[in-house]
Amino acid sequence: MTNVRLRKFHQAHWDEPIIFELSVPGRRGLIPPAPEEEIKEAAGDPKGLVPEEMLRKEPPALPELDQKRVLAHYIHLAQETLGGNLCNDISQGTCTMKYNPRINEELAAHPGIASLHPWQDVDTAQGILEIYYKFEEILKEISGMDKFSLHPQGGAHAVYTAASIMRAYHRDRGELDKRREIISSAFTHPCDHAAPATAGFRLIILPPSENGYPSVEAVKAAVSENTAGMFITNPEDTGIYNTEIDQFVKIVHDAGGLCFYDQANANVLLGIARAREAGFDMCHFNIHKTFGTPHGCSGPGLGALGVRDHLAKYLPIPTVEYDGTKYYLDFDRPHSVGKVRQFQGPAGVLVRTYAWVMTIGQEYLKEVSEISTINHNYLQKKLQEQIPEIEVPYAPGRRRLEEARYCWQKLLEATGVSTTDILRRVGDFGLQHYWTSHHPWVVPEPMTLEPCESYGKEDLDEYVAVLKHIRDEAYSDPEIVKNAPHKCASHKLADETALDDPKRWATTWRAYVKKKGRA
Amino acid sequence: MEEKEKRVAHPYIPNSVPEIKEELLKEIGIESTEDIFGQIPEHLRLRRPLNIPKAILSEYELKKHVTELLSKNKNCEEYKNYLGGGCWQHYVPAVCKTIMERDEFLSAYVGEAFADHGKFQAQFEYASCIGELVDMDMVNTPTYDWAMACATTVRMASRMTGRSKALVAKSISPERLSCIKDYACSATPDIELVNYDPKSGLLDLNDLKDKLSEDVCVLYMENPNFFGVIEKDGQEIADLLHSKGALLSVGVDPISLGVLKPPARYGADFACGDVQPLGIPMSYGGGLGGFIATPDEPKFVAEYPSLLFGITETIEEGEYGFGEVLYERTSYASRDKAKDFLGTMAQLHGIVAGVYMALMGPQGMKELGEGLLQRAVYAVRKLSSVKGIKAPYFNSYHFKEFTVNFDDTGKTVADINKALLDHKIFGGKDLSKDFPELGQSALFCITEVHSKKDIDELTEALASVLGK
Numbered sequence: 012m013t014n015v016r017l018r019k020f021h022q023a024h025w026d027e028p029i030i031f032e033l034s035v036p037g038r039r040g041l042i043p044p045a046p047e048e049e050i051k052e053a054a055g056d057p058k059g060l061v062p063e064e065m066l067r068k069e070p071p072a073l074p075e076l077d078q079k080r081v082l083a084h085y086i087h088l089a090q091e092t093l094g095g096n097l098c099n100d101i102s103q104g105t106c107t108m109k110y111n112p113r114i115n116e117e118l119a120a121h122p123g124i125a126s127l128h129p130w131q132d133v134d135t136a137q138g139i140l141e142i143y144y145k146f147e148e149i150l151k152e153i154s155g156m157d158k159f160s161l162h163p164q165g166g167a168h169a170v171y172t173a174a175s176i177m178r179a180y181h182r183d184r185g186e187l188d189k190r191r192e193i194i195s196s197a198f199t200h201p202c203d204h205a206a207p208a209t210a211g212f213r214l215i216i217l218p219p220s221e222n223g224y225p226s227v228e229a230v231k232a233a234v235s236e237n238t239a240g241m242f243i244t245n246p247e248d249t250g251i252y253n254t255e256i257d258q259f260v261k262i263v264h265d266a267g268g269l270c271f272y273d274q275a276n277a278n279v280l281l282g283i284a285r286a287r288e289a290g291f292d293m294c295h296f297n298i299h300k301t302f303g304t305p306h307g308c309s310g311p312g313l314g315a316l317g318v319r320d321h322l323a324k325y326l327p328i329p330t331v332e333y334d335g336t337k338y339y340l341d342f343d344r345p346h347s348v349g350k351v352r353q354f355q356g357p358a359g360v361l362v363r364t365y366a367w368v369m370t371i372g373q374e375y376l377k378e379v380s381e382i383s384t385i386n387h388n389y390l391q392k393k394l395q396e397q398i399p400e401i402e403v404p405y406a407p408g409r410r411r412l413e414e415a416r417y418c419w420q421k422l423l424e425a426t427g428v429s430t431t432d433i434l435r436r437v438g439d440f441g442l443q444h445y446w447t448s449h450h451p452w453v454v455p456e457p458m459t460l461e462p463c464e465s466y467g468k469e470d471l472d473e474y475v476a477v478l479k480h481i482r483d484e485a486y487s488d489p490e491i492v493k494n495a496p497h498k499c500a501s502h503k504l505a506d507e508t509a510l511d512d513p514k515r516w517a518t519t520w521r522a523y524v525k526k527k528g529r530a
Numbered sequence: 531m532e533e534k535e536k537r538v539a540h541p542y543i544p545n546s547v548p549e550i551k552e553e554l555l556k557e558i559g560i561e562s563t564e565d566i567f568g569q570i571p572e573h574l575r576l577r578r579p580l581n582i583p584k585a586i587l588s589e590y591e592l593k594k595h596v597t598e599l600l601s602k603n604k605n606c607e608e609y610k611n612y613l614g615g616g617c618w619q620h621y622v623p624a625v626c627k628t629i630m631e632r633d634e635f636l637s638a639y640v641g642e643a644f645a646d647h648g649k650f651q652a653q654f655e656y657a658s659c660i661g662e663l664v665d666m667d668m669v670n671t672p673t674y675d676w677a678m679a680c681a682t683t684v685r686m687a688s689r690m691t692g693r694s695k696a697l698v699a700k701s702i703s704p705e706r707l708s709c710i711k712d713y714a715c716s717a718t719p720d721i722e723l724v725n726y727d728p729k730s731g732l733l734d735l736n737d738l739k740d741k742l743s744e745d746v747c748v749l750y751m752e753n754p755n756f757f758g759v760i761e762k763d764g765q766e767i768a769d770l771l772h773s774k775g776a777l778l779s780v781g782v783d784p785i786s787l788g789v790l791k792p793p794a795r796y797g798a799d800f801a802c803g804d805v806q807p808l809g810i811p812m813s814y815g816g817g818l819g820g821f822i823a824t825p826d827e828p829k830f831v832a833e834y835p836s837l838l839f840g841i842t843e844t845i846e847e848g849e850y851g852f853g854e855v856l857y858e859r860t861s862y863a864s865r866d867k868a869k870d871f872l873g874t875m876a877q878l879h880g881i882v883a884g885v886y887m888a889l890m891g892p893q894g895m896k897e898l899g900e901g902l903l904q905r906a907v908y909a910v911r912k913l914s915s916v917k918g919i920k921a922p923y924f925n926s927y928h929f930k931e932f933t934v935n936f937d938d939t940g941k942t943v944a945d946i947n948k949a950l951l952d953h954k955i956f957g958g959k960d961l962s963k964d965f966p967e968l969g970q971s972a973l974f975c976i977t978e979v980h981s982k983k984d985i986d987e988l989t990e991a992l993a994s995v996l997g998k
Contacts, residue, residue: 040889043898054904062762070892091648094637123600129815138602167873205861205871211716306639307878350708354815372585467544500647502844519661
């Protein structure tokens with residue numbers, strides 16, 4: 012490990028007022044174009060153009076600011092946000108925080124996508140439809156699925172769409188009333204439990220065996236004539252690859268169920284292993300994770316949903332097709348679940364990811380996965396060498412693929428410093444705070460790091476050095492960790508219970524003003 | 531012997547420098563990644579190169595390649611566009627573009643408020659501005675789009691009332707109706723449509739009365755409706771629903787709320803809509819984000835599936851802090867026991883919509899809304915001067931959009947729109963499939979990007995196409 016000099020970091024701290032506090036009556040930030048005089052004359056007083064009952068008498072009480080102040084305010088807020096492109100964001104395990112290339116933003120702003128209406132005649136949208144089609148071809152090859160939908164706007168949205176397709180499949184076979192149960196594992200992403208539940212299914216969530224994933228026997232015991240299917244990820248959020256996955260699939264298939272593969276963690280399997288060979292009926296990719304598009308503070312993303320032939324007829328409408336000379340939209344799909352989102356999905360994200368995959372290409376896509384697993388295994392080794400308190404529960408001795416769920420329990424017992432203290436302290440060194448785990452915390456005092464291919468050796472070394480430093484502080488000066496952060500855009504909340512209290516919570520300024528009794 | 535060609539390090543993959551890769555393998559104590567991937571059973575491995583295009587490594591050539599594809603499209607700067615219907619061509623202010631492109635917002639994700647303070651504050655301000663537009667105190671962080679927003683209000687209403695029948699106005703967007711049918715069906719398997727009056731396009735109150743019963747949880751309607759018609763009987767509709775213990779959810783175009791009364795003031799329990807018109811580029815329908823607003827009462831708040839960003843205080847005197855309100859509701863906390871599900875949705879679009887509303891302020895929203903009302907009236911007058919055209923189809927007040935009927939021209943909307951392409955015009959949305967009862971009708975949208983000259987030229991082009 013190279014010597015690391017810890018950053019003397021300080022995040023921007025503007026102490027920025029809420030925008031309503033900056034309002035001065037009469038100020039204007041933007042003047043909309045007025046209609047020409049002839050239009051005004053012809054139309055007359057706008058008040059006469061709305062039914063009396065529906066006329067808004069006074070305009071909405073939005074803030075009134077000059078343009079510079081609006082710009083400065085939002086630049087301040089931007090500076091108080093630690094985006095992945097700015098920092099060493101190994102932190103957000105399971106989220107695959109890649110570099111989001113600038114060129115892709117330039118391309119997404121091109122009027123050939125930014126100024127397209129989704130209902131334009133397809134003859135005038137051949138370029139974007141070609142991108143839909145070609146990107147779909149690439150995903151089919153990477154996953155082995157037969158057809159994709161690029162409508163869902165995020166991973167959970169794709170998972171929901173898969174549940175909707177599963178529902179349609181069983182309904183068509185006259186078995187939906189009976190087949191209401193979905194099998195999943197505890198270390199699968201929560202949306203694989205919540206989205207099928209939203210679609211009307213009941214969940215059977217299997218606990219991990221000592222391997223970190225459910226046993227074949229547990230899956231056998233869970234299936235029955237009530238089984239609708241399985242929603243599962245692999246590697247699970249622990250980074251452990253389930254080597255028995257195809258047996259799971261076979262058991263569910265034999266019971267008459269369908270299998271959906273949540274590929275949120277696909278970054279380490281590109282060109283290595285595919286959903287098809289494991290027997291899955293459906294899978295998805297989080298394009299904003301694995302395929303390099305921005306997370307946008309949590310969307311818009313793109314959840315590309317792939318299915319095998321027997322489920323293709325259920326995909327949302329329209330699909331993008333090619334007749335040999337022309338691309339077109341196919342709405343004539345009577346078995347489709349219909350729409351899960353308006354229009355044709357997040358097309359701007361599609362343009363970005365098309366550019367990403369075209370520059371990664373055949374030569375480097377597998378390299379993405381190889382470097383991701385090398386980065387992870389290096390990081391884990393160094394962390395465990397440097398910080399003896401860190402444990403990695405389950406499947407001892409087995410290498411994780413792209414991430415690991417670490418455990419700080421020993422440090423908590425020795426020092427009283429918890430993982431939520433450490434993660435806040437991480438922010439003081441210019442790193443995004445790290446991801447613990449989804450709930451419930453099966454692994455106590457968890458930490459999940461994912462050093463994907465966007466990070467260099469020096470980033471990995473820096474991360475280890477920061478955690479080692481905080482671990483040392485936990486013994487020498489635990490209060491500095493417990494009261495962290497000290498150098499971030501803001502501080503620890505005074506009282507988190509306020510956010511669960513109807514008398515004190517407020518998601519809008521108007522509610523806050525009312526509850527605080529201030530103007 | 532010729533030296534083996536050295537592999538170029540990819541600009542996005544710092545450790546793809548061959549020497550670094552070797553060094554890391556050595557540090558790990560393995561020969562190759564096969565020592566890791568070897569645990570994957572052989573029959574699950576892909577043992578051939580992926581058949582996908584070769585890498586375009588130079589940024590210049592990549593840009594050229596993608597730009598060439600995008601240039602095959604005819605965009606709405608080259609053509610005059612009269613399509614709307616939930617994705618509208620409004621002016622996107624420069625400041626909105628600047629903030630949307632900031633790497634801090636663009637590349638942030640789920641960080642907490644101490645390091646992502648600005649993200650939380652920007653979202654809070656977005657919700658606060660939407661709250662002013664709709665005159666409600668509780669607003670969510672955006673969901674995928676308006677369709678998911680309105681479908682979510684149906685699910686929320688079902689849980690709140692314990693009822694499983696929903697009424698939906700037939701005059702809403704067919705795409706949103708399709709989403710409601712898919713998304714809400716496990717909560718409200720019984721979804722019945724409420725007709726519109728064939729002359730006025732307004733919600734048919736008699737039909738509503740006929741279909742309203744004590745097992746109805748909600749009516750979802752839109753105002754202006756899909757045909758651009760401004761509903762006028764909001765209060766009566768709300769009273770009818772409430773008298774049966776049902777709720778009212780109203781979908782709105784937020785850009786109308788500088789001049790139109792917000793649904794809360796005529797008794798609506800939910801307001802929802804799309805942020806796209808508020809400074810987000812259309813992007814072939816990619817620029818969407820759905821908002822939901824309700825009263826700030828626990829019975830509503832407890833049923834939101836969305837993240838709700840709340841304002842509070844930090845340990846530092848006088849400093850605002852932010853966090854998540856009632857986090858236990860969400861699927862991040864409670865998995866299958868949560869209220870529906872949550873995921874990566876449309877937060878960046880929410881932030882940009884917040885910038886837009888702050889730029890526009892009360893006067894901007896009012897002036898824009900007034901101009902949209904006036905332009906629609908002018909456009910209707912001009913278009914109806916063409917022989918055979920009936921505009922608007924419905925005898926009502928309209929906002930921004932209106933239906934144009936071509937039955938008396940002897941031509942179909944499809945043919946007319948094809949012919950308009952020669953005039954570099956995207957004609958209105960063809961309604962003949964979704965609303966056959968309207969004959970050959972199209973939905974036209976006029977926004978502030980259309981000048982008098984544009985409208986006059988549209989009229990001339992239609993006259994020419996129709997041979998009048």
